Amino acid sequence: MGEFVLRRVLxxxxxxxxxxxxxxxxxxxxxxxPWDRDKELPAATLRSLNARFGLDKPLWVNxxxxxxxxxxxxxxxxxxxxxxxxxRFPNYMIGVFQGDLGPSYASKGAENVQDLxxxxxxxxxxxxxxxIIFAVVVGVPLGVIAALRxxxxxxxxxxxxxxxxVSVPTFVSGLLLLLFLSQTFSYSPIRSPEQWAGFGxxxxxxxxxxxxxxMSYIARLTRTSMLEIxxxxxxxxxxxxxxxxxxxxxxxxxxxxxIPIVTILGPAAADLVTGSIIIESIFGAPGLGREFVExxxxxDYSVIMGTAVFYAVLVAVANVVVDxxxxxxxxxxxxxx
Amino acid sequence: MVQDQTVSRPAPPIAAPVxxxxxATPAVPATPTLAGAxxxxxxxxxxxxxxxxxxxxxxxxxxxxxxxxxxxxxxFAPLISPHNPVQSDxxxxxxxxxxxxxxTDDPSSTGTWSYPLGTDGNGRDxxxxxxxxxxxxxxxxxxxxxxxxxxxxxxGLLAGFAGGRLDNTLMRVTDVVYAFPALLFFIIMQIxxxxxxxxxxxxxxxxxxxxLSIINWTGVARLVRGQTLALKEKxxxxxxxxxxxxxxxxxxxxxxxxxxxxxxxxxAFVVPGAIIAEAVLxxxxxxxxxxxxxxxxxxxxxxxxxQAGQAAYRNQAWLLIAPSLAVAGITLAFTFVGDGLxxxxxxxxxx
Numbered sequence: 001m002g003e004f005v006l007r008r009v010l011x012x013x014x015x016x017x018x019x020x021x022x023x024x025x026x027x028x029x030x031x032x033x034p035w036d037r038d039k040e041l042p043a044a045t046l047r048s049l050n051a052r053f054g055l056d057k058p059l060w061v062n063x064x065x066x067x068x069x070x071x072x073x074x075x076x077x078x079x080x081x082x083x084x085x086x087x088r089f090p091n092y093m094i095g096v097f098q099g100d101l102g103p104s105y106a107s108k109g110a111e112n113v114q115d116l117x118x119x120x121x122x123x124x125x126x127x128x129x130x131x132i133i134f135a136v137v138v139g140v141p142l143g144v145i146a147a148l149r150x151x152x153x154x155x156x157x158x159x160x161x162x163x164x165x166v167s168v169p170t171f172v173s174g175l176l177l178l179l180f181l182s183q184t185f186s187y188s189p190i191r192s193p194e195q196w197a198g199f200g201x202x203x204x205x206x207x208x209x210x211x212x213x214x215m216s217y218i219a220r221l222t223r224t225s226m227l228e229i230x231x232x233x234x235x236x237x238x239x240x241x242x243x244x245x246x247x248x249x250x251x252x253x254x255x256x257x258x259i260p261i262v263t264i265l266g267p268a269a270a271d272l273v274t275g276s277i278i279i280e281s282i283f284g285a286p287g288l289g290r291e292f293v294e295x296x297x298x299x300d301y302s303v304i305m306g307t308a309v310f311y312a313v314l315v316a317v318a319n320v321v322v323d324x325x326x327x328x329x330x331x332x333x334x335x336x337x
Numbered sequence: 338m339v340q341d342q343t344v345s346r347p348a349p350p351i352a353a354p355v356x357x358x359x360x361a362t363p364a365v366p367a368t369p370t371l372a373g374a375x376x377x378x379x380x381x382x383x384x385x386x387x388x389x390x391x392x393x394x395x396x397x398x399x400x401x402x403x404x405x406x407x408x409x410x411x412x413f414a415p416l417i418s419p420h421n422p423v424q425s426d427x428x429x430x431x432x433x434x435x436x437x438x439x440x441t442d443d444p445s446s447t448g449t450w451s452y453p454l455g456t457d458g459n460g461r462d463x464x465x466x467x468x469x470x471x472x473x474x475x476x477x478x479x480x481x482x483x484x485x486x487x488x489x490x491x492x493g494l495l496a497g498f499a500g501g502r503l504d505n506t507l508m509r510v511t512d513v514v515y516a517f518p519a520l521l522f523f524i525i526m527q528i529x530x531x532x533x534x535x536x537x538x539x540x541x542x543x544x545x546x547x548x549l550s551i552i553n554w555t556g557v558a559r560l561v562r563g564q565t566l567a568l569k570e571k572x573x574x575x576x577x578x579x580x581x582x583x584x585x586x587x588x589x590x591x592x593x594x595x596x597x598x599x600x601x602x603x604x605a606f607v608v609p610g611a612i613i614a615e616a617v618l619x620x621x622x623x624x625x626x627x628x629x630x631x632x633x634x635x636x637x638x639x640x641x642x643x644q645a646g647q648a649a650y651r652n653q654a655w656l657l658i659a660p661s662l663a664v665a666g667i668t669l670a671f672t673f674v675g676d677g678l679x680x681x682x683x684x685x686x687x688x
Contacts, residue, residue, distance in 0.1 A: 011512070012516075014509075014513075015512065015513050015516045018513045019513065019516065019517050022517075022522075022525075023525055026525050026526065026528075026529040027525065027528070027529060029529060030528050030529040030530075030532075031532045031533060163669070163672055163673075163676075164665075164669060166672060167609065167665075167668040167669045167671065167672035168664075168665040168668055168669060169613045169616070169617065169664065169668065171616075171617060171620060171643075172616075172643070172661045172664050172665050173665070175643065175647060175657060175661055176657075176658070176661050176662075176665075179650055179654060179657055179658065182651075183654065270518045270519075273518050273521075274518045274519070274520035274521065277520065278617060278620070278621075281621075282647075293621060296524065296528060296621065296622075296623060297622070299528075304524075304525065304528065308521050308524075308525060311518055311521055312516055312517050312518070312521070315516050315517075315518055316516040319515065319516065
């Protein structure tokens with residue numbers, strides 16, 4: 001058990017390395033640079049900007065820097081080795097593991113990417129929280145009711161809703177909902193920055209739209225597993241003992257039916273991350289997703305890289321937590337051999 | 338290897354992890370006389386059974402019919418569309434003519450049936466653009482799926498059957514792919530290659546095919562691998578081996594046919610994913626670029642129309658509604674078909 005947990009947790013490291021490396025090299029070879037402006041910057045300015053952000057360094061290793069450090073007289077092998085590794089790629093990778101994602105070029109280095117993430121992510125996290133709460137609080141009862149009233153209109157209604165929710169992408173349903181609300185109720189998604197500051201009603205609509213897909217998936221999953229459990233022997237036994245229906249549903253069926261739902265929380269994390277990129281842009285929420293989209297337009301490569309790495313870490317960690325929680329939720333699942 | 342599978346990604350405990358479909362082709366063909374003696378009706382193959390099951394599902398049938406309809410719309414787009422999808426009608430430019438059934442006080446923007454869904458800001462017919470947009474959605478959905486299958490199935494079979502280093506590598510790669518949200522990777526690929534000569538091939542379609550394939554083959558490979566692992570322990574494979582089949586024959590004749598059901602179901606869910614990815618990327622402005630040639634075969638996509646529609650929906654709501662409904666319709670149709678196929682081909686894998 002302990003070994004499994006350790007292995008599972010440590011596996012996150014190569015995943016992060018791979019994601020960061022892939023992102024780095026794709027961005028490295030992307031055409032255009034962070035200093036592309038309508039009016040070309042003078043060569044001297046470019047040189048000083050590049051020097052300031054270490055963009056003039058070699059890609060892999062930097063023997064010159066090692067030589068300089070050697071000549072300065074310091075013989076500490078770690079110090080020399082770090083000089084040898086003073087290339088752009090090693091620097092970036094070392095930075096990632098120190099939580100340093102480099103400066104945001106669009107801000108001319110005034111803000112680091114990790115600070116930008118810290119500033120923007122809370123809005124996204126709050127949206128994600130609303131989405132998850134909505135998904136579970138609506139999805140589970142919808143699935144349970146559908147399964148208990150199988151093949152009635154309630155079942156068909158819930159099934160139709162969840163099928164639509166699973167298949168229609170949130171950016172389409174979000175846009176259509178926004179259009180509908182703005183035409184019938186003159187609803188406007190525009191909010192002042194103060195309204196996003198706390199945890200106010202501004203989060204309600206975008207959060208719900210963000211959670212639509214997960215909610216529908218949970219509803220479908222709950223329905224399927226409830227239907228399966230309905231026919232189990234232990235449910236019949238519980239009923240035969242004379243327990244009332246409510247107790248059988250709550251204590252015997254639901255408890256078992258909810259186990260599979262834990263399994264989708266990992267993929268759901270990835271869904272919410274990618275969903276928030278679109279939803280925040282549609283609803284104008286000042287979160288990390290919208291920042292990501294804006295940094296694409298600004299060609300702010302360090303923000304694009306940093307955000308991608310951050311999201312990948314988030315999803316990887318969510319997957320680990322979900323994997324580890326199986327054993328807690330369902331004692332029948334044992335880790336290891 | 339079995340242990341590895343349960344540990345790295347435990348399947349939902351209620352549904353058994355990997356359940357092969359019933360063998361499609363019995364290892365030793367039953368002699369017709371024996372079959373005839375035992376049953377009065379002709380033996381039905383898995384595929385006949387699946388088709389009967391599929392037909393019973395009305396929604397799946399509806400979805401399939403709709404997809405066939407879209408296929409013909411795409412093929413015969415020039416005959417269906419009343420106007421050229423790229424050419425601006427200068428008379429209409431900037432007027433945002435409404436959809437045909439919406440009447441306004443202004444005669445220059447009130448609906449008319451010569452523009453069934455109205456016009457966009459450049460005076461182009463929305464209906465014609467919608468019809469042509471079908472082409473991109475279908476191409477973007479099916480071509481990557483074909484590539485994914487061509488890569489994923491052989492690798493999955495090989496990894497599952499031979500095991501060893503290839504199997505380990507495959508599992509590690511899929512682990513990384515699981516952690517990297519697909520849309521993020523697509524975005525980064527588009528930024529990195531979008532402005533190169535290669536990225537501009539066919540307005541970015543080629544790059545999009547490659548991007549979509551790179552990520553998605555791993556899912557299919559993993560699925561096929563799991564099936565192969567389970568199938569190669571089955572008695573009918575053992576029997577075939579005992580009667581002298583070599584590995585190639587074992588895989589090609591006995592294992593592959595039995596994974597086809599799962600593969601087809603997976604394919605039905607890969608296609609809408611690719612269609613959505615194209616729409617999202619283009620909506621973000623980093624997917625396909627608009628074509629200005631009057632006789633372009635792929636002039637626009639629904640993603641582009643949604644992007645344009647969002648900017649102007651206050652002037653002309655159907656600019657946004659029409660392409661949104663089109664995307665919603667095609668993804669819904671694929672879900673219906675996919676659900677139907679799963680019930681028909683993979684009866685025990687309910688989710």
